Amino acid sequence: MGAIPTALVVGLGMPADVPVAWVDGLADGFREECALVGASVAGGDITRSELVVIGVTALGDLGGHAPVTRSGARPGQVVAFAGRLGYAAAGLALLEAGLEPEGGPLLEAVEGHRRPRPPYACGPEAARMGAAAMLDVSDGLLQDLGHVAAASGVGITLDPTAFPIGEPVAAAAKELGADPVEWVLTGGEDHALAAVFPPEVRLPPHWTVVGHVVEGAKVQVAGRTTGLGGWDHFRE
Amino acid sequence: MGAIPTALVVGLGMPADVPVAWVDGLADGFREECALVGASVAGGDITRSELVVIGVTALGDLGGHAPVTRSGARPGQVVAFAGRLGYAAAGLALLEAGLEPEGGPLLEAVEGHRRPRPPYACGPEAARMGAAAMLDVSDGLLQDLGHVAAASGVGITLDPTAFPIGEPVAAAAKELGADPVEWVLTGGEDHALAAVFPPEVRLPPHWTVVGHVVEGAKVQVAGRTTGLGGWDHFRE
Structure with a gap:
């Protein structure tokens, strides 16, 4: 984490009867998303497959700096996130309920599920600011911060009232x-960034402090860690 | 082409009921093959899939030199290959004929199909010797040299009697x-290397000169270009 994205390599498997227009749309999507960060699709391979299978390797340039990994969190540091949390989970819940909103905030939730908006610039920014650990939230904040806690040998305490x-x-x-x-704590697929910073770092407003690193293990949510069994499997 | 292999990134999709021993065997195979060149599996991702799907991105280090591409062939240069040609096609033909050789050269052909032996060191070697164009033979020599001819805007003439x-x-x-x-001219999957060299380059014995670059287009096989319709689609 902390690199500037430079290129994607895309492996694509698909049946012979996939419409060309569908493939064009896929290529357009790759190009449009890459354009947001100045990257491009640099290569890959295509093969026939019974299913559509897409495998992407993203390459980035650390500019000679060390990557920000999951293992650098230390007690006393603060936990913050940038980007969206809960949008994709909310949008998926709407679609699974059979709703097809045509506008307004409900449509925005559905669009958040269909096309996440990762805060790309915040990764290199966090690295420059001295982030001690970082990852993107693909499986849900509690689960992903659990990876940081495990890799760093620390505990993390979150304040659920701190989340917008x-x-x-x-x-x-x-x-x-x-x-x-x-949804905010356990929904994945928004690809927000969660990072741990030394307490003296002054974070710009698009980073929201939501917790602290403590001695111990696992992720605790203050005031909600008991009686909410649905979250237990994220704290293993 | 011409880089030193450094790392693989492996994307793996598989059903939940794939035996762990099978996955261990896959990992062992990656590790053993990487060890041949000093590379390693550096990362990747795993997901559930109805089919086993394996997508590999290989990374290499050009050491600051320009890559050897398909587009550098010029008339007067020589075409050579290193590695095996025809082994995998012969082995596949034996298996498709229902044969299960238990030893000798027939088993060696089957093993050539099951586990190709790419001449890894010959790629950087060819680059150092000044190769003008290069690729690995994955789809068959005629078809792959056809890519060189098209990308370079030249023709290639092969001498079928030059192939061991x-x-x-x-x-x-x-x-x-x-x-x-x-099999030698059209069989794929041996992952030999085919390269084009300036005529003054003195090639070591593991490179075999099999043809020349000429003005024109497409790949011609001297004495066999007519009456062998099965090869036409490789010369499109």
């Missing part, structure tokens, strides 16, 4: 009678 | 009543 709830997440929770904080 | 026929290839051809030269 995006309007689309709040609207979807109201629509479905769900708990928006659960 | 490996004992396993000859034995399999005798067993099946097949033409060993066809």
